[in-house]
Amino acid sequence: MIRRLFVVLLLAVLGGLFLALQLGYVPDAQLNQTAAYYAEHGAGELGAANLVTAIIVTYRGLDTLGEVTVLFLATTIIGLVLATGRATISSESRRTQVSELLTTGSRLLAPPIMLLGVYVFINGHLTPGGGFQGGAILASSALLLLLAEPLRDFSHSLIATVEALSGSIYVLLGLFGLVFAGGFLDNRFLPLGTFGELFSAGAIPLIYSLIGLKVGAEFSSVLVHLSATDTTEEQP
Amino acid sequence: MPELIGSLMLVGGAVFLLLGGVGLIRMPDVLNRIQAGAKAVTLGTLFTLIGIALMRPEWALKLVLIALFILFTNPLSAQVLARAAHRLGGATDAKLTTVDRLAEDTAKAQQ
Amino acid sequence: MTTLAMTTGFVLILIGLYGALTNRNLLRMIVGFTIADTGVHIVLVAVGALPGRTAPILDAAVPPAEALARIVDPIPQALVLTAIVIGLGVTALMLAYAYRLFVRRGTLDIAKMTELKW
Amino acid sequence: MIDLLILLAALLVSVAFVLALYRFFKGPSAADRVVAFDTLTIVSITGIALIALLNERGIYLDVALVYALLSFLGVITIARYLENGL
Amino acid sequence: MNAILLLLTALLCVAMLVTAVTAIMVNSTPIAILAAGLISLLASVVFVLLAAPDVAMTEAAIGSGLTTFLFFFVLARVRAGSEDGGEL
Numbered sequence: 001m002i003r004r005l006f007v008v009l010l011l012a013v014l015g016g017l018f019l020a021l022q023l024g025y026v027p028d029a030q031l032n033q034t035a036a037y038y039a040e041h042g043a044g045e046l047g048a049a050n051l052v053t054a055i056i057v058t059y060r061g062l063d064t065l066g067e068v069t070v071l072f073l074a075t076t077i078i079g080l081v082l083a084t085g086r087a088t089i090s091s092e093s094r095r096t097q098v099s100e101l102l103t104t105g106s107r108l109l110a111p112p113i114m115l116l117g118v119y120v121f122i123n124g125h126l127t128p129g130g131g132f133q134g135g136a137i138l139a140s141s142a143l144l145l146l147l148a149e150p151l152r153d154f155s156h157s158l159i160a161t162v163e164a165l166s167g168s169i170y171v172l173l174g175l176f177g178l179v180f181a182g183g184f185l186d187n188r189f190l191p192l193g194t195f196g197e198l199f200s201a202g203a204i205p206l207i208y209s210l211i212g213l214k215v216g217a218e219f220s221s222v223l224v225h226l227s228a229t230d231t232t233e234e235q236p
Numbered sequence: 237m238p239e240l241i242g243s244l245m246l247v248g249g250a251v252f253l254l255l256g257g258v259g260l261i262r263m264p265d266v267l268n269r270i271q272a273g274a275k276a277v278t279l280g281t282l283f284t285l286i287g288i289a290l291m292r293p294e295w296a297l298k299l300v301l302i303a304l305f306i307l308f309t310n311p312l313s314a315q316v317l318a319r320a321a322h323r324l325g326g327a328t329d330a331k332l333t334t335v336d337r338l339a340e341d342t343a344k345a346q347q
Numbered sequence: 348m349t350t351l352a353m354t355t356g357f358v359l360i361l362i363g364l365y366g367a368l369t370n371r372n373l374l375r376m377i378v379g380f381t382i383a384d385t386g387v388h389i390v391l392v393a394v395g396a397l398p399g400r401t402a403p404i405l406d407a408a409v410p411p412a413e414a415l416a417r418i419v420d421p422i423p424q425a426l427v428l429t430a431i432v433i434g435l436g437v438t439a440l441m442l443a444y445a446y447r448l449f450v451r452r453g454t455l456d457i458a459k460m461t462e463l464k465w
Numbered sequence: 466m467i468d469l470l471i472l473l474a475a476l477l478v479s480v481a482f483v484l485a486l487y488r489f490f491k492g493p494s495a496a497d498r499v500v501a502f503d504t505l506t507i508v509s510i511t512g513i514a515l516i517a518l519l520n521e522r523g524i525y526l527d528v529a530l531v532y533a534l535l536s537f538l539g540v541i542t543i544a545r546y547l548e549n550g551l
Numbered sequence: 552m553n554a555i556l557l558l559l560t561a562l563l564c565v566a567m568l569v570t571a572v573t574a575i576m577v578n579s580t581p582i583a584i585l586a587a588g589l590i591s592l593l594a595s596v597v598f599v600l601l602a603a604p605d606v607a608m609t610e611a612a613i614g615s616g617l618t619t620f621l622f623f624f625v626l627a628r629v630r631a632g633s634e635d636g637g638e639l
Binding site: 034052 | 440
Binding site for chain 3: 556557564567568575580583587590591594597600601603605606609614617618622625626628
């Protein structure tokens with residue numbers, strides 16, 4: 001009981017802090033300096049219609065590289081933690097069969113979902129979306145296949161290859177920017193093209209597609225690792 | 237004129253959504269609620285999407301795609317859910333339901 | 348609208364923290380953590396959303412010349428975008444640890460894990 | 466006239482949302498709650514389309530696209546969990 | 552038109568708060584996880600209202616399928632092993 005009281009006290013202090021923040025908050029009428037620069041020059045400098053994409057891929061590209069690294073580390077640790085956990089719970093109950101409709105439907109729906117993921121990250125510089133969303137959608141199609149056929153063997157080596165290749169090419173493209181254009185991860189070593197078309201904005205679609213493939217491979221590997229935790233033989 | 241027809245269809249679809257919601261409250265057991273939640277709501281969403289497509293013809297392609305996806309995915313989830321509810325037991329009100337083909341089939345398959 | 352969303356975000360953080368601190372089941376603690384995470388995202392996006400403006404994506408509706416006067420702040424959105432993805436990685440990591448703990452101990456009750464108590 | 470009709474549609478959708486939410490909180494069995502969850506996601510698609518219409522931004526529809534194609538995954542996961550399939 | 556958007560925001564915010572309280576207070580773990588998934592779906596609509604479609608798309612893609620799957624998968628493994636945690 002004393003512990004709960006302590007928790008409530010802590011939350012009350014935190015709530016008071018939040019209340020002060022909330023009451024003192026006045027919404028800006030105009031963009032602040034950084035945002036105004038991005039809004040004014042983003043489209044002209046980089047040729048990207050989606051300013052969020054421009055910030056993630058180019059202006060704050062180094063942060064994104066760090067973030068992808070964090071994600072890679074998390075995935076690796078999950079693989080390590082679960083790889084030693086193969087000897088599992090003894091009372092593994094028998095799984096219920098998948099209904100035929102789900103199997104057929106998943107075979108029908110997985111390709112469109114994958115296609116939507118590719119559409120989302122290729123059009124990342126024009127419409128909402130981009131590599132992270134597209135990667136999550138790609139992993140969702142893997143999830144659908146996993147739900148429909150729990151015993152399906154996903155190729156670990158394929159996932160690892162895609163992840164490693166896209167990661168290396170991503171860094172390589174960043175170095176291209178350093179050599180041929182203004183700096184690391186600069187997208188202007190390819191022509192900027194016409195504003196608002198698919199093949200525009202320099203290397204942004206290329207870089208974001210690579211991020212999408214990498215994120216998709218990482219999430220898929222998390223899902224596959226988790227689902228492979230029991231290796232007990234299943235009744236057909 | 238297409239704007240007016242579109243907004244009328246929008247209201248019609250919203251009425252179907254409302255009916256689906258009422259059905260979700262009023263229906264007696266899980267399987268009946270799945271009927272209301274899947275069929276009426278899917279129809280209502282299709283109507284609203286078509287209505288908006290009539291109001292803004294330049295968005296029509298995306299709206300049709302959304303409608304197509306809903307037509308593909310919603311029956312699938314409703315069927316899987318209904319099967320799970322049936323397997324859990326207690327999904328139907330025994331006084332109202334007299335025919336249960338899935339249970340018959342399962343019994344036949346196990347023999 | 349912005350104020351409403353921001354208040355909701357703050358209250359969600361408090362509710363999620365309460366759940367994470369008072370529950371004894373590890374999975375329930377992770378659920379509370381997820382809720383607090385969502386609250387943080389909402390607060391950050393609400394800070395960047397200026398009233399009466401539109402999304403920072405330039406197309407026929409918002410030509411680049413009008414961008415300065417009509418779009419919201421894109422920087423918090425970029426931050427939150429990456430935060431959500433990292434959040435999923437962190438949640439998956441926590442769940443993997445919880446699963447390992449369960450395999451070792453046969454329980455998810457935090458009160459039964461006593462090595463770190465003194 | 467058209468504005469009034471859109472307002473009416475938004476109100477009806479809101480009422481449907483509240484009804485489904487009521488079923489989510491009350492629902493005696495877990496399956497009831499999942500049905501309400503499914504309904505809520507589909508009602509939300511209409512909500513997003515309405516928001517896009519009111520803001521005059523067609524790009525918001527992309528969110529509805531992702532919503533329509535992915536929201537059923539959650540329902541299928543829960544259904545498989547309920548029938549001991551995971 | 553602004554009134555409608557305000558109404559929708561208020562509705563979604565109240566729904567999120569009530570769902571969060573449910574997720575914390577309810578006794579069964581699966582329903583708590585379901586409520587957390589509902590919060591992230593509602594949050595993605597709020598993000599659209601706050602003019603952040605990118606964030607909304609991320610939340611919709613990740614919150615609905617992947618998070619729910621991870622939680623329920625671990626929960627199913629735990630339920631297979633013992634009694635605590637998995638009852639409905």
